[in-house]
Amino acid sequence: MKKINPHKTNFIRKVEEISGQNIGLCYQCGTCSGSCPNFAEADILPRQLMRRAQLGMKEDVLQSKIAWVCASCLSCTANCPRGIDIAKVMEAVRLLSLRENIDYVNPRELSQETIAKLPQIAMISSFRKHTA
Amino acid sequence: MKLSYLPGCTLKTKAQDLDLSTVAAMGALGVELEELPRWNCCGTVFSFADDDLMHQIAPVRNLVRAQEQGGEQLVTVCSFCFNTLKRANLLVKENSDKLDTLNTFMDEEEDYKGNVNVVHLLEVLRDEVGWEQIAGKVQNPLKDLKVAAYYGCTLHRPIEAAIEPPNKPEALNDLIKAIGATPVDFPDMTTCCGSYQAVANPEIVINRTREILTSARESGAEMIAVSCPLCECNLKENQKELGELRMPVIYFTQLLALALGVDSHLHQCEQNPADARPLLESKGLIDACSATYI
Numbered sequence: 001m002k003k004i005n006p007h008k009t010n011f012i013r014k015v016e017e018i019s020g021q022n023i024g025l026c027y028q029c030g031t032c033s034g035s036c037p038n039f040a041e042a043d044i045l046p047r048q049l050m051r052r053a054q055l056g057m058k059e060d061v062l063q064s065k066i067a068w069v070c071a072s073c074l075s076c077t078a079n080c081p082r083g084i085d086i087a088k089v090m091e092a093v094r095l096l097s098l099r100e101n102i103d104y105v106n107p108r109e110l111s112q113e114t115i116a117k118l119p120q121i122a123m124i125s126s127f128r129k130h131t132a
Numbered sequence: 133m134k135l136s137y138l139p140g141c142t143l144k145t146k147a148q149d150l151d152l153s154t155v156a157a158m159g160a161l162g163v164e165l166e167e168l169p170r171w172n173c174c175g176t177v178f179s180f181a182d183d184d185l186m187h188q189i190a191p192v193r194n195l196v197r198a199q200e201q202g203g204e205q206l207v208t209v210c211s212f213c214f215n216t217l218k219r220a221n222l223l224v225k226e227n228s229d230k231l232d233t234l235n236t237f238m239d240e241e242e243d244y245k246g247n248v249n250v251v252h253l254l255e256v257l258r259d260e261v262g263w264e265q266i267a268g269k270v271q272n273p274l275k276d277l278k279v280a281a282y283y284g285c286t287l288h289r290p291i292e293a294a295i296e297p298p299n300k301p302e303a304l305n306d307l308i309k310a311i312g313a314t315p316v317d318f319p320d321m322t323t324c325c326g327s328y329q330a331v332a333n334p335e336i337v338i339n340r341t342r343e344i345l346t347s348a349r350e351s352g353a354e355m356i357a358v359s360c361p362l363c364e365c366n367l368k369e370n371q372k373e374l375g376e377l378r379m380p381v382i383y384f385t386q387l388l389a390l391a392l393g394v395d396s397h398l399h400q401c402e403q404n405p406a407d408a409r410p411l412l413e414s415k416g417l418i419d420a421c422s423a424t425y426i
Contacts, residue, residue, distance in 0.1 A: 020182035037324045037343075041336050069333060072177065073324030074289035078298065085290075091180035105332045117369055118330055119146040121212045121362050124176040126331035128187070 009056040011096075018092035025082045026050040032076035032086050042066035046076050046086060053089065067093040068104050072129065091129075098132040105130040133260065136203035137165035138194055140213040141173050147210070147361035149397040150383045154209050154253060156397070157389040161261050161269060168197045172242040176212050177328075178219040185230055191220035192234050196241045198248045209253040209385065211360035215286035218293045222253045235352055252287060252295050252305040253385070254359065263310040268331060271393030273312025277415055279387065280316045280353035281305045282344065284363045285324050298322070304357060311391035318351035320344045325366040341370040355380040355408055357387055368406040381409035390417060 008016075016023060026047075033045035042065040044052070049067065054059045067090040076086035097104075105126055113122075143151035154384040158165050171194050179187035181330040194217060198206040208214040213389040225246045251259075257266065281304035288298040296303055301322055305315035325344060326337030344367065348356055356379055358364045368381045382398075390412070398409055398418065412418045 018181050018183055037340060038326070038329070038336055041333065041339075058334050068327065069336060071285075071324050071327040071329050071336070072180070073285040073327065075285075075324065078289050078291065085180075088180045088182075095181055110331065114334075117365070118141040119290075119361050120173075121142045121176045121210070121328050121356065122328050122365065124141075124173065125212070125362075127326035128175065128177050128179075129328060130332055 006017055009058075011023070011054040011058040011061075012053065012056045013109060014096060015053055015061075015089065015092045018095055019085070021084050021086075021088055023050060023053050025083070025084050026054060027082060029081060031079045031081060034046055035079045037071045037073060037075065037077040038071060039066070041069040046090075049093070050084075050086070050089065053093070066090070094129065097129075101132050103131045107131065133162060134164045134166055135205055135207045135256065135260075136198045136201045136204075136215060137167050137207045137219070138171050138174075138198070139167060140171075140208065140210040142212075142361045143210055147364065147383075150209060150361060150364075150385060152381060152395070152397045153389040156394040157260040157385050157392055158253075158256075160389070160394045161257075161266065162194050163256065163411070166201065166203075168194065168206075169202060171197055174213045174216045174220075176216060178216045185233060188220050188223060188230070188234060189238065189263065191217045192224060192244055193238060193241065195221055195248050195250075196238070196244045199244060200242065204247065205249050205251050205256075207251055207253055207256055207361065211252075211284055211286040212362065214250065214252045215293055219290075221246075221248065221250050224290060252359070254287070254307065255295050257307060257388075258303050258413060263306050266307070266388075267310040267312075270311055270391045272391050272417065274387060274391050274417060275312055275415075277313040277417065278316050278352055278354045279308045279313045279320050280348040280351065280356045281308060281384075282348070282356045282358050283319060283322045284358065284360045285322065285327070287359065288322050304359070307384060307388065308314040308357065311388060313387065314349070316351050316353040318348045318353060320347045325363045326365075327362060330362070330366055337366045338370045338373050341367050342374055342377065345371070345374070345377050348379060349377070353379070355382055355411055357382055357384040359384055368404055371405045380411050381406045382408040
């Protein structure tokens with residue numbers, strides 16, 4: 001039978017299940033924050049998101065901006081000394097909102113200018129990452 | 133040499149210059165790129181979620197197409213397609229249960245056996261053609277042109293999908309050298325341009341563009357060569373917001389085509405502060421009257 005760690009809340013289990021990562025491995029070195037190109041656009045750093053996730057702080061995690069300004073560039077993943085695929089944790093955090101049908105982008109609200117300017121790969125990847 | 137080729141959606145619309153210059157340049161190098169007869173959108177981004185197999189169908193269906201064509205390699209030049217197809221391929225090669233599920237779901241297709249290798253055009257140029265062979269076929273060496281190679285994210289991350297050791301990006305630098313230009317190293321060769329945040333948070337992409345262009349300029353580059361159509365769009369379009377910070381942006385295949393003396397499809401570019409033509413004209417590398425402004 002699968003052992004269940006009583007200290008892991010359903011939220012932590014869900015993040016780990018979707019991301020396939022053991023978030024408990026993070027020892028808060030901050031290398032992810034140092035390599036993240038978009039941290040300045042968010043309210044908390046990737047390191048802080050990892051800590052809040054470890055502690056099961058669901059509301060703080062889901063309301064933070066960092067996973068939404070993430071561009072999936074994988075700098076955090078490539079540099080993590082604990083081997084955590086942090087980009088997958090970011091994806092799990094996004095999906096926990098998106099799977100409740102809470103979208104970050106509304107395709108209907110995009111300006112004609114944006115649609116004319118950007119290539120398909122920009123649109124499709126944004127919709128894949130930011131809509132349910 | 134004949135290789136299966138998947139151009140991808142963007143190369144058939146906004147980035148036709150990338151597609152056409154790729155096919156022209158490879159033709160000049162004796163490599164025929166045989167476009168898959170019925171490819172579909174790869175989904176653009178690889179799904180990171182462990183419980184999401186649905187989004188692997190689109191890339192794997194393209195691998196079935198390549199298998200039907202009989203090729204061992206599937207060549208892509210769009211960095212998004214490359215990363216998505218390569219990672220989906222690795223996922224199903226390593227997880228036979230996931231491959232079985234996908235094969236069962238796509239019951240109208242032949243089963244994917246996992247024997248196709250997804251390669252980026254730079255890998256073909258390096259491994260199948262070779263830098264010396266390329267240098268030998270150059271008709272129009274791009275002398276005195278200082279080019280910063282901008283690799284972006286998806287050619288080097290994650291490590292299992294990288295075209296070369298990620299801590300030492302050099303394939304594009306080697307190509308730039310082979311065609312007679314001077315490659316310029318700069319600190320942001322593999323940092324992110326902001327990618328799809330162009331849709332939801334355009335200010336992020338403007339900030340990323342400012343940093344990348346500044347670091348390329350301070351390193352002495354005169355232009356930036358890219359592989360990814362989204363990097364190209366982000367770095368080009370956002371220069372309109374950045375005043376004096378100007379830097380031409382060009383697909384590496386256009387430089388290659390130009391050096392090989394075949395159509396570089398530069399005339400397909402729109403008029404833009406990042407247009408590469410004025411710089412190339414000033415260096416005497418293109419004929420001023422050959423450029424047709426749209």
